[in-house]
Amino acid sequence: MKRSYRGVILLCVVLFLNIIFTQKAIHQYYFENYTATVIYAVLNLVLFPIALFIYHKEKNV
Amino acid sequence: MDKNNKIPFDEDNYTHNINKSNERKLDRRGFMKTMVGAAGLFAVSTLPWGSIAATELMGLREKKYPKKEIIDVKKLNIGDAFEFAYPTDHDSALLVRLGENEYKAYQNACTHLRCPVFWEQSKSELVCPCHHGFFDVKTGSPTAGPPRRPLPEITIQVEAGKIVATGVKRYET
Numbered sequence A: 001m002k003r004s005y006r007g008v009i010l011l012c013v014v015l016f017l018n019i020i021f022t023q024k025a026i027h028q029y030y031f032e033n034y035t036a037t038v039i040y041a042v043l044n045l046v047l048f049p050i051a052l053f054i055y056h057k058e059k060n061v
Numbered sequence B: 001m002d003k004n005n006k007i008p009f010d011e012d013n014y015t016h017n018i019n020k021s022n023e024r025k026l027d028r029r030g031f032m033k034t035m036v037g038a039a040g041l042f043a044v045s046t047l048p049w050g051s052i053a054a055t056e057l058m059g060l061r062e063k064k065y066p067k068k069e070i071i072d073v074k075k076l077n078i079g080d081a082f083e084f085a086y087p088t089d090h091d092s093a094l095l096v097r098l099g100e101n102e103y104k105a106y107q108n109a110c111t112h113l114r115c116p117v118f119w120e121q122s123k124s125e126l127v128c129p130c131h132h133g134f135f136d137v138k139t140g141s142p143t144a145g146p147p148r149r150p151l152p153e154i155t156i157q158v159e160a161g162k163i164v165a166t167g168v169k170r171y172e173t
């Protein structure tokens, strides 16, 4: 059966962004840029519902 | 030999006992589930950083640092270093006397992975032995090795023959 791999690719992108935001959050924390840290932490949080959404949309395609 | 201790029949492949049809493959949906789980894990793992940063933003912006006597000027020769703790007892720091009236002090947790940084007098350099990180004594910024951020500098004053720490400088970015 032919499968759509769009979901897999999108989730890979999400995970890639996760890695970047985590890295950024921690670095900015040590640089004492606390606003930036909070922004990156929130971005990371927001990615989770997005991942869930992608999963629910794509699991049966 | 009993029944369970011998090869049941002649065979040239040993996969006959694998019955679960999906045991040997990670399917698309399973992979996506794993990815969602990982996204959740990342979200949770940045939470503490975010919340510490948030509390830091609220109010504590301009930190107050205690004054702390480090050492007698007479006890520290030019070119020598002295280890102390500042601002709390758990933050180790390093004071270097560079000249008659020239002092530099840094928190000596390496900005790579927090190993203690040492003063290499013969080369006039701050050295982190863990992964060969080097820092400039004059500025605290890394000159070689894995560290990317400068060491946090501690402001120093000389009062009545004693060297006194007065605060930790903020990063200027």
Ligand code: FES
Pocket: B110, B111, B112, B113, B114, B115, B128, B129, B130, B131, B132, B133, B145, B146, B147
């Ligand atoms: S901890 Fe200092 S170089 Fe890695």
